[in-house]
Structure formats: C-alpha cells, structure tokens
Amino acid sequence: MAEQTIPTTGREWHLAARPVGRPVPSDFALVEAPVRQPGPGEILVRNAYLSVDPYMRGRMNDVKSYVPPFAIGAPMDGGAVGYVVASAAEGFEVGDAVLHGLGWREYATLPAAQSVKVDPDLAPLSYYLGVLGMPGLTAYAGLLEVASFKEGDTVFVSGAAGAVGSLVGQIARLKGAARVIGSAGSAEKVATLTGPYGFDAAFNYKDGPVAEQLAAAAPEGIDVYFDNVGGDHLEAAIGALNPHGRVTLCGAIAQYNETSAPAGPRNLALAIGKRLNLRGMLVRDHAALQPRFVAEVAGWLKDGSLRYDETVVKGVENTAEAFLGLLRGDNTGKMVVEL
Numbered sequence: 001m002a003e004q005t006i007p008t009t010g011r012e013w014h015l016a017a018r019p020v021g022r023p024v025p026s027d028f029a030l031v032e033a034p035v036r037q038p039g040p041g042e043i044l045v046r047n048a049y050l051s052v053d054p055y056m057r058g059r060m061n062d063v064k065s066y067v068p069p070f071a072i073g074a075p076m077d078g079g080a081v082g083y084v085v086a087s088a089a090e091g092f093e094v095g096d097a098v099l100h101g102l103g104w105r106e107y108a109t110l111p112a113a114q115s116v117k118v119d120p121d122l123a124p125l126s127y128y129l130g131v132l133g134m135p136g137l138t139a140y141a142g143l144l145e146v147a148s149f150k151e152g153d154t155v156f157v158s159g160a161a162g163a164v165g166s167l168v169g170q171i172a173r174l175k176g177a178a179r180v181i182g183s184a185g186s187a188e189k190v191a192t193l194t195g196p197y198g199f200d201a202a203f204n205y206k207d208g209p210v211a212e213q214l215a216a217a218a219p220e221g222i223d224v225y226f227d228n229v230g231g232d233h234l235e236a237a238i239g240a241l242n243p244h245g246r247v248t249l250c251g252a253i254a255q256y257n258e259t260s261a262p263a264g265p266r267n268l269a270l271a272i273g274k275r276l277n278l279r280g281m282l283v284r285d286h287a288a289l290q291p292r293f294v295a296e297v298a299g300w301l302k303d304g305s306l307r308y309d310e311t312v313v314k315g316v317e318n319t320a321e322a323f324l325g326l327l328r329g330d331n332t333g334k335m336v337v338e339l
Contacts, residue, residue: 006035006037006044006046006085006086006107007035007107008034008035009032009033009034009035010032010033010035010105010106010107011030011031011032011033011105011106011316011317012030012031012033012075012104012105012106013028013029013030013031013075013076013104013105013316013319013320014028014029014030014031014072014073014074014075014076015027015028015029015060015070015071015072015073015074015076016028016029016072016073017072018060018061018062018072019057019060019061022327023057023060023323023324023327024324025320025321025324027060027320028320030316030317030320033075033105035107035109036109037086037109038086038087038088038089038109039088040088040089041088041089041111041112041113042087042088042089042109042110042111042112043084043086043087043088043089043092043098043109043110043111043112043115044084044085044086044087044107044108044109045080045082045083045084045085045098045100045102045107045108045109045110045115046082046083046085046106046107046339047080047081047082047102047103047105047106047107047108047316047339048081048082048083048125048126048338048339049080049081049082049125049126049129049336049337049338049339050078050079050080050103050104050105050129050316050319050336050337050339051078051079051080051103051129051130051133051134051334051335051336051337052078052319052322052323052326052335052336052337053078053079053134053135053163053326053335054162054228054251054253054326054327055067055251056070056076056078056323057327059076066282075102075104075105076103076104077101077102077103077104078101078103078104079099079100079101079103079129079133079134080099080100080101080102080103080104080105080108080129081097081098081099081100081118081125081126081128081129082097082098082100082108082339083095083096083097083098084096084097084098085107087112089111089112091112092112092115092117096117097117097118097119097120097125098115098116098117098118099115099116099117099118099128099129099133100114100115100116101114104319105316106316106339122298123298123301126310126312126334126336126338127301127308129334129336130163130308130310130333130334130336131167131297131301131306131308131334132294132297132298134283135163135164135167135334136167136293136297137283137286137289137290137293138164138250138281138283139164139165139167139168139171139226140167140171140289140293140296140297141281141283141286141289141293142164142168142226142248142250142281142283143155143168143171143172143175143224143226143248144171144175145286145289146246146248146279146281146286147224147226147246147247147248147279148246148277149172149175149177149224149246151175151176151177152176152177152178153172153177153178153223153224154177154178154179154180154181154218154220154221154222154223154224154242155168155169155172155177155179155180155181155222155223155224155225155226156181156182156183156214156217156218156222156224156225156226156237156240157169157172157180157181157182157183157225157226157228158182158183158205158225158226158227158228158229158233158237159183159184159228159229159251159253160182160183160184160189160193160197160199160202160228161182161184161185161189161192161193161332161333162228162331162333162334163331163333163334163335164228164250164251165182165226165228166193166197166307166308166309166332166333167306167308168226169182169193169197169198169199170197170198170300170306170307171306172224173198173199174300174305174306179200179201179218180198180199180200180201181199181200181201181202181203181214181217181218181222182197182199182201182202183202183203183204183205183210183213183214183229183233184202184203184204184205185204185205185206185329186204186206186329187204188332189202189204189332190202190203190204192309192332196307196309197307198307201217201218202217203216203217205232205233209232209236210232210233210235210236211232211235211236211239211240214236214237214239214240215239215240218240220242221240221241221242221245222237222240222241222242222245223241223242223245223246224245224246224247224248225237225240225241225245225246225247225248226247226248226250227247227248227249227250227251227252228250228251228252228253229251229252229253230251230252230253231252231263231264231265232263232264234247234249234252234264234265235264235265235266235267238265238267238268238270238271238276239267239270241270241274241276242274243274243275244274244275244276244277245274245276245277246276246277246279247276247277247278247279248279248281249278249279249280249281250281253327308333308334309332309333309334310333310334310335310336311325311330311331311332311333311334311335311336312336312337312338313325313335313336313337313338314337314338315337315338315339316337316339318337319337322335322336322337323335
C-alpha cells in the first residue's frame with residue numbers, strides 16, 4: 001500500500017468512564033484521532049484483527065495490578081495483528097504482517113521493536129491472537145509448566161469453551177490425560193466440549209451446584225485444576241482434588257464484575273492436608289516456551305488433532321460490544337474483531 005493512500009485520521013476506542021460492576025456501552029467512546037506517520041525506528045500498522053480478552057476488565061479499574069490501568073479519555077490497548085503500511089525501521093517492509101499491543105484502533109504507530117513479524121502462510125492471521133498467541137501460550141504453559149501436568153492425570157478446566165480453556169483441555173488430551181472434564185455456560189458449549197474438543201465429560205455450571213456436577217464427572221477426584229473462573233469453581237475443585245493436586249490460577253471471571261467480596265473458596269484449609277499446590281500465573285513469565293509452543297501447536301493444527309474455534313465480530317465500531325459479549329459468554333473459542 002502506498003503511503004499516500006493512508007488516511008489522515010482513524011478511529012480508536014477510549015475508556016469514557018470506569019465501570020461499576022458489569023461494563024455498559026456508555027463506558028466506552030469511539031473517537032476519530034490523527035494517524036501519525038512513523039518516525040525513525042517506527043512502523044505504521046493498519047490493524048486487521050483486534051483481540052478482546054477477559055483481563056481487560058481489570059484494567060478498567062483504577063487499582064494497582066501487574067499491568068497499568070487504562071486511562072480515562074485515552075485510547076485503550078490490547079493484542080492486534082495487521083499489516084505495515086509505512087516503515088521507518090530497518091528490517092520492516094510495507095506489507096509485512098506483525099503482531100503488536102496497540103489494539104482497540106484502526107491504525108497504530110509504534111516502535112518496530114515492540115512488534116513481532118508473523119507468517120500469514122503458516123496460519124490465518126487472526127490465529128496469532130488466539131491459538132498461536134497469548135491465549136495459546138497461556139494454555140500450554142499453564143498446563144505443562146505451572147500445573148506440572150503428567151501423563152495419566154485427571155484434569156478439570158473451568159471456562160472450558162473459551163479461548164484458553166478449550167486449548168487446555170485439548171492439550172491435556174493430546175499429552176495423555178486419563179480424563180479431561182470441562183465446565184461451560186450453555187448446553188451448546190457442553191456439546192462442543194464433549195464433541196469436537198474431545199473432553200471426556202463436561203457440564204453446564206448453571207444446571208446445579210458445581211461441586212455436585214464435578215463429583216459426578218470425576219468420581220475418583222482430579223489431579224489438576226486449570227482455573228479461569230474462581231469462586232464456586234475453585235471451591236469445588238479444592239474439594240475434588242486428590243492429594244498433591246495442582247491448581248493453575250489463571251483467571252477469575254466470576255469475580256471481575258463483582259462489587260462485593262467474593263463468596264469463596266471457603267474450604268481453602270483443605271489445601272493443607274491434601275498438600276495442594278495453588279499457583280498463580282502470568283503468561284509473560286513463560287516467553288522462553290514460545291518457540292516450542294508454536295512448533296508443537298502448529299503441528300497439531302496442521303494434522304487436525306487440535307480443534308480451534310473463533311468467534312469473529314466485524315467492524316472496529318463493534319469492538320466494545322464484542323468485549324461486552326465476551327463477558328456475557330457469547331463466544332466459543334477466541335473472540336476477535338475483524339476490521
């Protein structure tokens with residue numbers, strides 16, 4: 001694309017107000033902003049796909065965390081993939097496909113060093129926001145490294161139809177789990193888990209107490225719990241875990257919109273006698289696994305042994321609604337926005 005075809009302005013999403021409880025559309029604003037030409041060492045990217053992820057909800061609160069909060073009246077950011085349309089950086093040419101962190105907008109000007117070239121011939125470009133990106137590495141590292149998964153383990157995954165959970169369960173199956181169990185929020189998602197994704201058992205957490213449904217699905221207990229939900233799911237898993245069980249604490253979506261203290265887990269004392277290992281994780285701590293992860297997962301995708309689904313929302317103007325849909329559980333697999 002020639003530089004003269006680049007518009008002078010592009011649309012970007014700003015946080016208009018800090019949500020109280022569940023976010024609403026008025027918490028976001030789509031604004032027109034100047035498109036800045038790249039300076040030395042920079043590239044200008046026309047975004048093709050944007051990522052919306054559960055962790056972004058926490059960044060909308062003005063609290064200290066592992067990543068700074070979004071600022072009011074300023075553009076939000078997140079994972080994005082797109083094409084270089086202007087470059088002042090050595091090694092980056094117009095037309096290169098890149099992965100970077102300035103999503104929630106149509107055009108992004110950034111230091112080339114803060115982007116990674118990706119191969120659109122290896123996999124569809126959007127896959128670098130999901131199965132071959134942050135969610136995929138989270139699943140891979142969270143199961144194999146953080147939870148110290150070993151062949152023969154019985155694994156329970158909450159939020160199992162989401163971008164991370166759907167991959168955790170499949171990787172566990174491919175690595176020789178004795179039994180893989182998942183929870184999800186609809187009968188359709190449960191059918192997807194036990195069908196295409198190959199889970200041994202799955203249940204709809206809305207159908208009854210999680211602890212009772214988990215006990216029925218795993219009568220001999222579980223060895224690994226991958227937690228994307230927190231709350232009653234974590235409490236149920238602590239009750240079901242066998243001695244020396246391992247828990248990866250990845251997310252707690254059940255609590256993200258709560259304005260009061262979480263209800264549980266109330267049985268944490270069981271972790272003492274069972275000698276459980278409950279370990280939190282941030283994917284950025286596991287960057288060294290990236291080459292092995294991409295090679296192994298790309299192989300599984302190619303031979304069809306790993307199934308990957310996306311929920312695609314079209315149009316930058318629908319990004320906020322896509323994020324709200326993610327919090328409602330409207331997605332199966334990774335939620336992305338196609339520009």
